Amino acid sequence: MRTIVQTLPGSASTDKSETGRTFAGVGVSPGRIIGSILLMPQAVREPAVGDRLAEGTSPEEASTALRAAAKAVQTNLTTRSVGASGAGREVLEATALMANDPMLIKAAVKLITTGTSAERAIWDAAASVAEMLHNLGGYMAERATDVLDVRGRIVAELRGVPAPGIPYSDTPFILVGEDLAPADTATLDPAKVLALVTSSGGPQSHTAIIARALGLPAVVAAVGVDALAAGILVFVDGAAGTIMVDPGADEVALANGWATTTAALAVFDGTGRLKDGHLVPLLSNVGGAKDAVKAAAAGAQGVGLLRTEFCFLERDTEPSLAEQVEAYRGVFDAFPGKKVVVRTLDAGADKPLPFLTDASEPNPALGVRGYRTDLSSPGVLERQLAAIALAAEGTEAEVWVMAPMISTAEEAEHFAGLCQAAGLQTPGVMVEVPSAALTAASILGHVDFVSLGTNDLTQYAMAADRQLGPLASLNTPWQPAVLQLIRLTVAGSRDEGHDKPVGVCGEAAADPALAVVLVGLGVSTLSMTARALSAVAAVLASVTLIETQGLAALALTAHSATDARRIVREKLPILTELGL
C-alpha cells in the first residue's frame, strides 16, 4: 500500500504561477498519488583530460580537499547503510570502504603531486582500479561499477553538487528525472519511491518496465517535467499519463480513491475467466525462482515466460550444467502441476551476455541475438536444453520450451529438432519478428505453440527503437499494425489445423484494456508481471467473449494507436471505476 501524502497545497516553495500547471506524458503504470518530488541529479561530467591544479592551489591543499571529500562520501554511505537491510546494507558498507580506500587515495594523491587537479586525479586513479577489477573477471569485474559510482560521488562532493544516482531521503517521494538507467532502477527502493515520472523514455523503457514490476504509478515522456523544483507537491495519474502541480481537493479525493482500489484489486482467485465463463489462463513472467515463488503466491496459473538470461545476466562465462539445473528447478518447484514455459537465452541488444554477444555490433537490435546466437556460439543452446530437460526430471511442473527471435519456419524446425534430441516434449517459438507472424501457419507445422513477444514485435513492426523517448508514440502495442500481426498469428494457427495455442507474454498482456483486445483477437493465454494479474483478471471478468471480439474489431480498424486505445477504453467503464 502506498502512503498518500496529504500535505496542504502551497506548503512547498512553489511559484504561485505553477499551481495547477499540468504536464501530459505517456501513462505506463496505473496509480494515482500525491507526493513531493525529488529530482534525479545529472550524471557527473568527466573532468577535462589533463586538468591541472588551479592557480594558487598547492598539491597539499588539493590532497586535503580530496581526503575530506572521500571521507564525506564514506560517512554518507555508512549512514545510509545503517538504515538499509540485507544485501543492500552489505553493498553500501563495502562501497563506503571503497570511497576512502587507502590504495585509491594514495594513487590519486600521487597524481596530484605531479600537478593534476583533484577531480582528474581521483577520476584516473579510480579508472585504473576499475580496469584492474574488470580484468579479474567474474564477480570482481562487477564491482568495477561500484568503484566508478564512488568516483562520481567524490567528484560531485569536490564540486559541491548533489551526488549522482537516485536521491536519498528519509521520507517517501516521487522521483522525477530525464530517464532512468538499468543501474538506477536496481538501486531504487520501492519503500521510498511513490511514483516515477520522466521527461524522456518510452512505454518500453527501463523506467516503464521497473515501474510495472514494482507496481509504482509511472508517467514517461512528460516533456518539461524535469525542470520542476525539488520539494514541490504534485499529483501523478499513471493511467491517464498526467502530472499536476499543487493539486486541489479533487486530486486528493482521486488519490485516496486509488488507495482503496489497490486494496480491493490485490486479490486474484487463480482462475482467469470472462463474464461468460470463457477461460483465459493468466500466467506470470518470471526471471528466476524468487520471482516464481512470488508469482505463485499472487495466484499465477503457471509461468508463461521464464527469462533464463535473467538468471545469468551478470555472468562473463556460460553457466555450468549444475548451476542451470538449480536455477530452473527452483522455478519448476514453485508450480507443481502447472505449465512453465522456459525461454532459451535471449541475449543481445539491451540484454548483453558477454559469453554470447558481440558488443561491437553497429545495430544490436537487428544483430546476432536470441536464437541467432546459436550461429555464433554453437553448443550453448544444446547444453541449455540438456539442463532444462535434466531440471524437469522428477518435477511436477509441465515444462514447455521456446526459442526467442525466430524469423523463419526453417529455424523453428531446427529448434524443434534440438528439443526432441534433448528429450523435451513441447517445443514452441516466440513470435516477435514480423516475418514469424506472417508465416505462423508454416512455423506451427513444426512446433506445438507460439508466444507473442509484443515489445519486440512492436519495435520491429514500427521500425522504432524501444529505448527512444521521441518514438514513444510509435512504440505502443496499440498500433493497429501490431494488432494486425497478432490477428495474423492467430489466423495462422487456425490454418495449420490443430488449434495450437497462441499466447502473449509481452508487456501488452499487463495492460487490462489491451488484454481484452488480445482475447478478442483469439489469444488463448496471457502472461504478465505478477503485479498486473489482479487488475487484468478484474477487467476480463467484466466482458463476454463476443464483447471482446467487438472491441478487437474496433481496435484493428482504428485510425491510430491513440484512437484504438481511446475507443476501447471508452467501452470499458470498469477501467475508470478502478482507476486503471
Add this chain to the structure above:
Amino acid sequence: MSERTAVIASRVGLHARPAGIFVAAVGELPLEVTIAMAGEPADDAMDASSILSIMSLGASNGDTVVLRAEGEGADEALESLVKILETDLDAE
C-alpha cells in the same frame, strides 16, 4: 615480523562482502597489516586495510594467503584475522 597463513573459506573468494568484513577488522587494529598470495615475495604484499587491494588480490575459495604484521600484539591480531578468512562468510 609475525606471519600467518590462511585458506580462504568464502565460496566466491574474497569479494566485496567478505573483504569488507576483513578490512573493517584490520581497521580496528593499531597495526599495519599486509596480505599477499602464498609464494609471492613479501615486497609485493598489499595493504590489508584497503578493500580494493584485497579485491585486486583475486583470492578464490581454497587459495592460501599470507598475512604479515610487526609490533606488539601482532601474533594475536593475525590469529583473529586468520579466523575471519577461514570462516565461510557467505554462509551466514
